[in-house]
Amino acid sequence: MKDIVSQKIRQGRILNALSLQELADAIGVSKQMISKYEKGISIPSSKLLIQLAKALKVRVDYFFEPSRVELGEVNFRKRSSFPAKKINALKENIKLQLSNYLEVENILKINNSFINPLNKKKIDKLEDVEIIVRHLRNEWEIGFDPIHNIIQLLEDNEIKVIEIDEPQNDFDGLAAIVNDKYPVIVVNKNFSVERKRFTLLHELGHLLLDLPERDIKFEEQVCNRFASEFLFPKSLVLKEFGNGRKAISFKELIEVQRKYGISIRAIVYRLKECNILSDNKVAEFYRKINFNQSLKQNIDAQRFNTPEFSNRFEQLVYRAYSQELISTSKTASLLNIKVNEVLESKTM
Structure with a gap:
């Protein structure tokens, strides 16, 4: 138990992007004492665990739940200003949320195995993307109508989506396979809905496609074309x-x-890609935006009314709770809410 507590204190600190000193200051102990807690040399008292839970924005029982997911190396697109501390916090966030998700699916005996519907189809040129997207839409049986909720579509097909709060927009998104079997896409929740949808599908391209070993620029071009084609097919x-x-x-x-x-x-x-507008016309459009702030704001305004969200995890937790497969306390822990809120949800 001591090992679990020490591990969870460290994970919680990293998750909140706190240094040893910052966490020590938050609960009124020395930096050295926090280090001892994380190394398992000492174990905090019940009173200090409550203070740690408050500082790390978790429930106390978080410290006694072993991590079920070991996250390997993750490569993702980030701006140069995105610091290592935030990268590590992001990895811990993924581990925590994915671990909870998998635990609930296992309790409910839900098959969470993922099979790549594209079987890592190889991309040699941008023009291959149109055929591949058509194949994927057929595999997922969604036809060619507009898609109202990309996150829901991904999670319905066993791809977990995690949204993070990065108000400075230093982070775009990432795609990763955890433990060689669980696909995860992470996106910045502060994006406009249109940008979020595009980013989700861009990362889906990184996840599903077999991209040739060329420069990063070509890889990004392919994934951008994939996202555009998926959202707005050429036909x-x-x-x-x-x-x-x-x-x-x-x-x-x-x-x-x-x-x-x-x-x-x-x-x-997209109009340029489909040869509907000339290169010159598109270049003229972007020049106008760059020199007209009012026009730029109008162009970049959010107008898609259907929000991008998924409440699948919450639904699964309450499903397990209503079937008495998990306790009230466990439900509250998984959803990181108060026990009273769980009790109030039970109507029948």
């Missing part, structure tokens, strides 16, 4: 805008944004 681009156009009205762009949940910037670039 629908042609249906909405027709063939070669000399001009596009702003009203057309807004209506397509509202219908497909794709940003106006991405729509315009």
Whole structure:
């Protein structure tokens, strides 16, 4: 038990991006004492555990739950300003949320095995993406209508989605396979809904595709094309805008944004990819944005009304609770809420 407590104190500290000194100051002990707790040399008293729980924003029973997921090396897109402390916090966040998710699925005996529907299809050129996206939509039986909730779609297909709060927008997203069997996509929850949807699908491309060993630029181009094609397939681009156009009205762009949940910037670039607008026209569009702040704000406004969210984990927890497979305390622990809130939810 001492080993579990020491491990969870360290994980909780990293999860909150706190140094030893910062955590020590928060609970009124020395930095050396926090180090002893994390090494298992000493164990905090019940009173200090309560203070630690408050400082780390967890329930006390968090310290007695062993971690079920060991996360290996993760490579993801980040801005240069994203510090190592936040990277480590992100990894702990993934471990915690995925561990809870898998625990509930196992309690409910839900098959959480994942099979790549693309079987790591190889990409040699950007033009291959259209065929691959068509294949994936068929495999997932979603046809070619607009998709209203990308997160729900991913989780329905055994891909876990984790949203993190990074208000400075220093983090975009990442995709990883944990323990060689559990696919996870992480996205910044503070993005506009259109940017979040695009990022989720960009990371899905990294997750599912067999990309050739070229430079990172080509890999990013492929994943951007994958996201664009998935959100707004070429056949629908042609249906909405027709063939070669000399001009596009702003009203057309807004209506397509509202219908497909794709940003106006991405729509315009999509028109270039589908040879509906010339390179010069698209370059002119971006020049106008750069020199007109009011136009830029209008272009970047969020207009897709269906929010991107998933309450699947919460539903599974309450399902296990209502079937008396987990206790009230365990339910509260998994959802990180108060026991009273759990009791109030039970209506029948």
